[in-house]
Amino acid sequence: MQNISIKQLPSPSVVVDEEIVRRNCKKMIDRSKQLGVAIRPHMKTHKTIEIGKFQVEGLEFKKVIVSTLQEAKFYAQSGYFKDILYAIPIAPNKLEQAASIHSSIDVLHLMVDHPDHVRALVDFRVSNNAALAGKKWSVFVKIDCGYHRAGADPCSPKTLDLIASITKDNNQHFDFQGIYTHSGHSYRQQTPKEIAAIALEEATVAGQMGARIREAGLPCPIVSIGSTPSSDPAKPIDFSRYPIGTVIQIIPNHSCLTAAMFSNYQILKGITLFELT
Numbered sequence: 001m002q003n004i005s006i007k008q009l010p011s012p013s014v015v016v017d018e019e020i021v022r023r024n025c026k027k028m029i030d031r032s033k034q035l036g037v038a039i040r041p042h043m044k045t046h047k048t049i050e051i052g053k054f055q056v057e058g059l060e061f062k063k064v065i066v067s068t069l070q071e072a073k074f075y076a077q078s079g080y081f082k083d084i085l086y087a088i089p090i091a092p093n094k095l096e097q098a099a100s101i102h103s104s105i106d107v108l109h110l111m112v113d114h115p116d117h118v119r120a121l122v123d124f125r126v127s128n129n130a131a132l133a134g135k136k137w138s139v140f141v142k143i144d145c146g147y148h149r150a151g152a153d154p155c156s157p158k159t160l161d162l163i164a165s166i167t168k169d170n171n172q173h174f175d176f177q178g179i180y181t182h183s184g185h186s187y188r189q190q191t192p193k194e195i196a197a198i199a200l201e202e203a204t205v206a207g208q209m210g211a212r213i214r215e216a217g218l219p220c221p222i223v224s225i226g227s228t229p230s231s232d233p234a235k236p237i238d239f240s241r242y243p244i245g246t247v248i249q250i251i252p253n254h255s256c257l258t259a260a261m262f263s264n265y266q267i268l269k270g271i272t273l274f275e276l277t
């Protein structure tokens with residue numbers, strides 16, 4: 001630990017105020033408890049074990065979500081995170097790495113949103129059972145709730161067929177977790193009312209889809225929704241404090257941090273700066 005001034009840091013550097021990060025993590029955990037729902041925080045922005053631990057502090061289950069298999073491997077190797085969801089529909093060329101991570105922890109959940117994914121997973125498991133240490137694949141079906149980045153169409157009968165192909169026809173290869181949707185378009189909204197509308201749409205689309213799956217006689221243990229803005233639309237950014245033309249720096253800034261791949265974070269604790277390696 002060193003007593004150095006923030007001005008001495010090389011530029012660019014990432015500086016994290018530990019107290020603020022911990023407070024924000026606790027806020028999200030408290031919000032999930034208030035709503036009576038389980039929470040699975042995302043690791044992709046900070047990519048550190050330390051902040052990941054803050055995000056699940058005090059929770060019975062330390063479940064996390066990641067955006068690359070590299071991140072999944074990193075969290076799996078920590079020995080602390082044993083239930084990881086890789087949140088991008090799985091590409092067939094990634095199955096070997098996915099199998100290796102899945103067999104090294106309790107579970108690596110994968111996403112599917114097309115019959116080709118199911119076929120690839122089944123084919124891989126039939127010919128590489130040893131790579132999975134005998135485990136089934138654990139999957140969520142990703143649903144598109146209006147973001148249109150990925151996910152099966154919740155209104156299409158083909159989506160029910162997809163779920164049936166996992167839970168009935170190929171049941172011996174899969175542990176089906178349920179459905180998952182992410183309202184990433186909530187970030188584009190300008191007002192609390194617009195964010196609330198997205199949150200309602202997301203919850204309605206996913207809730208109705210879950211009900212339809214069960215009405216069809218199929219299992220749907222988990223219905224998972226969420227994004228940071230839609231988690232509490234009553235408390236969005238107070239735009240009245242920022243007149244038109246104000247430059248707002250959004251922290252965390254996903255794309256910047258993800259692209260820059262800083263190897264060190266400068267941690268600010270009170271007035272002391274020290275480095276996390």
Ligand SMILES: Cc1ncc(COP(=O)(O)O)c(C=O)c1O
Pocket residue numbers: 042065087088182184226227228229
């Ligand atoms: C698929 C998926 N789920 C969840 C999240 C987490 O959203 P947020 O960062 O708004 O909490 C993201 C973030 O981009 C995502 O891509």
